[in-house]
Amino acid sequence: MSDAASSPAPEQSSAPVQQGTDGPERCHLKIVKTADRDHYLPGEMVTYTITITNDGNQMITGAVVADDLSGDLQDGVYNDDAHVGTGTLSYAPPILTWVGDLKPGDSTQIVYTVTANNPDSGPKHLKDAVTGPGFSSCPTGTEDGCHLDLGSPSLTVSKEADRKQAKPGELVTYTVRFGNSGSDRFPDNDLPVITDDLNQVLRHSTFVAGSLSSTVPTATFDPTARTITWTGGLAAGEEGSFSYQVQVDDPYSGERFLHNTIVSPQSTDCQEGSTDVRCRAHVEIRLEDRTPPPPHTPVPTPTPTPAPVPPPAPVLVPPAPEPHHPQPQGHHELPHTGVTGTAVLAGSALALLLGGGGLLMLTRRLRRHRR
Structure with missing residues (x-):
């Protein structure tokens, strides 16, 4: 892994020691894990820091600290960028492992980042836990300071x-x-x-x-x-x-x-x-169609069609007189004179009218004369 470092050859303790021993010889490894935020949003990068401290009075050699990232990988991606000041790092998914030596009072830090998925379709938790040796503060990873659970308001x-x-x-x-x-x-x-x-x-x-x-x-x-x-x-x-x-x-x-x-x-x-x-x-x-109508174009008055001129009345031509055919002797019919009966009657009526008028005038004159 990047930035891995090896510590100098450790000094061996003269007697075995136990975690938390209250005597003059005490071996204890303090482990604390933190994040740069209390929650994350999709797409954000979270920076994790694991601080490992020899807070005892004995030299610690070959200590192993493991960080389980399985909970992070459901909602994020490990950026493969872990680095440490002292010791060596290795990553075998999903476990990030540190091995190192620390003198009493010395400490080192492991730093790495995880980028949250965007969109985040997982359980919306970045969860991980770190464990150390039995003489550490994180023997099971459930102790305070040994695990993180970052929720994500979405x-x-x-x-x-x-x-x-x-x-x-x-x-x-x-x-x-x-x-x-x-x-x-x-x-x-x-x-x-x-x-x-x-x-x-x-x-x-x-x-x-x-x-x-x-x-x-x-x-x-x-x-x-x-x-x-x-x-x-x-x-x-x-x-x-x-x-x-x-x-x-x-x-x-x-x-x-x-x-x-x-x-x-x-x-x-x-x-x-x-x-x-x-x-x-x-x-x-939606707008109503308010386009003004086209200007009114007067419709020309149709030219009246002239009434058809009636054909001229037919001229009645009187029939031509029938030719006179003398009747043979022995018949009692009068000879045809060319005048019809209608004409004879009309002429007779006219003669009577004229005669009556003349008689009336003569009568009036006689009366005046007698007076």
């Missing part, structure tokens, strides 16, 4: 709108949901933060005053930055949400959609630059 977030489409003047309700699906609560010095950027949305809508509410404190709206920020503590398994409303501009102009994305550095799915669809909300704006 923040999941999502955003949604109550509709896929909206019209000018309508209200759109947004809801951001979050929860701690991990194995530990978020510490007070590392509370999760969710930022909801509304700049694009508020170019085409108005934030409804008083509409922001949160089931887990606290969510605030900054009208200058046009953002909503939520931060709060979440125990393992705890869930919450915040919601708010905007009113679509009416009249409406510009982009025909409302789009925004939430960001949370501590989350597993909505970190900066995430393309996860659960981190954004998209609402299409």
Whole structure:
């Protein structure tokens, strides 16, 4: 292993010693394991340090200390970077082993790192235990200072709108949901933060005053930055949400959609630059067709079709007189004169009328004369 070192030839003790002996001769190896944090987040690197100290008054040679990383490897990856000040290191997965000598009062440190999986689909615990010889403080690995269990608060977030489409003047309700699906609560010095950027949305809508509410404190709206920020503590398994409303501009102009994305550095799915669809909300704006109708074009009055001219009345031509055929003698029929009976009657009527008129005039004259 890297940075392995060998100690000088140890001085042998003149008499056997036992761990914890209260007499003038005492052999004891103190082992303490620590981490640079109390919890981890997906993708984070955890640095482990094992401090080994000869706190007795006897020389210790060939001591063996073993660190079992099997619990770490369910949720992380050992970075194969262990180094030590004194002694030698070897790694046979999942055991990291140190062998070394220490004079009374001397100590050495083993340092290595584990990077948590991202995403973390394991039990969300980085667990390990270190064991030493029987005269050490960690003979079984269950003693205080000999084992670590780092939990992982795991923040999941999502955003949604109550509709896929909206019209000018309508209200759109947004809801951001979050929860701690991990194995530990978020510490007070590392509370999760969710930022909801509304700049694009508020170019085409108005934030409804008083509409922001949160089931887990606290969510605030900054009208200058046009953002909503939520931060709060979440125990393992705890869930919450915040919601708010905007009113679509009416009249409406510009982009025909409302789009925004939430960001949370501590989350597993909505970190900066995430393309996860659960981190954004998209609402299409539907506009009525307000295109003015084309100008009215008068329809020309159709030219009346002239009435058909009736054909001229047929000219009635009287029939030509029948040729005179003298009747043979011996017949009693009068000879044909060319005049019909109708003509004879009409002529007789006219003669009577004229005669009557003349008689009337003559009568009037005689009466005047007699007077």
